Amino acid sequence: MPPITDLVQIRRLGEQKRAENLRFRAHIKSHVFVERQFRKAALETESQIDCQDCGECCRVGEVEITERDVAKLGRFLGMTEKQFMEKHTALDENGLTILRRVPSADGVLGCEFLSGNECTVYEARPANCERFPHVVRGAGSIQSRMWEFVDRATYCPIVYNWMEKIKGLTKFRAGIKGN
Numbered sequence: 001m002p003p004i005t006d007l008v009q010i011r012r013l014g015e016q017k018r019a020e021n022l023r024f025r026a027h028i029k030s031h032v033f034v035e036r037q038f039r040k041a042a043l044e045t046e047s048q049i050d051c052q053d054c055g056e057c058c059r060v061g062e063v064e065i066t067e068r069d070v071a072k073l074g075r076f077l078g079m080t081e082k083q084f085m086e087k088h089t090a091l092d093e094n095g096l097t098i099l100r101r102v103p104s105a106d107g108v109l110g111c112e113f114l115s116g117n118e119c120t121v122y123e124a125r126p127a128n129c130e131r132f133p134h135v136v137r138g139a140g141s142i143q144s145r146m147w148e149f150v151d152r153a154t155y156c157p158i159v160y161n162w163m164e165k166i167k168g169l170t171k172f173r174a175g176i177k178g179n
């Protein structure tokens with residue numbers, strides 16, 4: 001079956017399945033699984049979905065950046081690190097440095113480097129963006145990071161479809177409590 005990529009549908013289904021996905025998280029944490037099968041399923045899902053048709057994570061999420069990201073982006077844009085910091089970054093509510101967010105032409109807030117669904121600094125994008133949605137490329141085991149994916153399944157087609165796929169692999173019985 002082809003993956004679901006329509007963002008309205010993903011939002012609706014991800015929210016509808018939030019409680020089920022929380023139970024799935026508990027299921028994953030309380031059983032032993034071969035991690036490799038989860039990464040393999042994520043690679044398959046990633047290969048079926050084109051992020052350039054989506055860009056939703058660039059609208060939904062704030063992107064925390066490092067000094068290394070600032071140096072790389074500054075070089076890419078022909079700016080000093082100081083200029084980059086002043087022009088393109090902000091602080092989040094915890095005082096962490098994030099990429100500046102601005103409303104698009106249709107009023108939707110998102111990363112200021114997003115144009116339509118495309119990243120205008122793609123070659124120099126921050127490590128956080130490169131690794132997103134942090135399924136295949138994430139620090140720590142997938143089992144220990146399942147909490148991250150319940151929310152992401154409400155907006156990211158890769159995460160939503162991947163979670164549905166691995167529910168089958170782990171014999172999780174959707175809709176049945178006490179798996």
Ligand code: SF4
Nearest residue numbers: 058111113114119129
């Ligand atoms: S830098 Fe690019 S990939 Fe990262 S959030 Fe902004 S537009 Fe998206």
Ligand code: SF4
Nearest residue numbers: 051054055056057156
């Ligand atoms: S990572 Fe997910 S939300 Fe981001 S562009 Fe790709 S499919 Fe869309």
